[in-house]
Amino acid sequence: MERIETIKKIASELTNELVVCNIGFPSRELYHIKDSSTHFYMLGSMGLASSIGLGLAMSCHRKVVVFDGDGSILMNLGSIVTIFNQNPDNLILIVLDNECYGSTGSQCTYASTVNLGKVAEAVGFKYRFFFDDKNKEFNFKEVLNSYGPIFVHIKVKPGNADVPVIPMEAIEIKDRFMVEIKTSK
């Protein structure tokens, strides 16, 4: 499945969850599918979506969904060790694995030789889901109804959708998201 189709499918199941989205095209694609004050689009800091998601999950009761990438999770692998040990039951970490740095020209990552789901398993994640083109009919409701921390590994095709850049400044994205969090506690 294309990454944008996967994001679309998952986004259609989301209601009031807080969403942190990986830098680059994943954020552009999510914005294009649907914008919301519950979305925090990363415009910098590759690798830190999972860490920001962890901080959020630990500081509020709302469910937090992180859209991460294989390149980004490999850049900050220590984050899954911290997530496992902090054990937030409201955090869903989704890795959209296209085995490349899709947003910067599809240079290969090591995700083709390192199985990220197995890494999560070895770290200790109890709740893991894996989806690829062979089981397209994945049911994200089942993921949303589970208690975390949850590691969701999804193989997606390389390539980016033809979507424009997000017409918001980083500060606007941050301020809007902070209001969303503060008013919903």
Ligand SMILES: Cc1ncc(C[n+]2csc(CCOP(=O)(O)OP(=O)(O)O)c2C)c(N)n1
């Ligand atoms: C520290 C750092 N290194 C490199 C970049 C440039 N960069 C932005 S997005 C990206 C690729 C991200 O790859 P991945 O997480 O797999 O997501 P994909 O675009 O493939 O969905 C890179 C290398 C950056 N923004 N920050």
Ligand SMILES: [Mg+2]
């Ligand atoms: Mg990638």
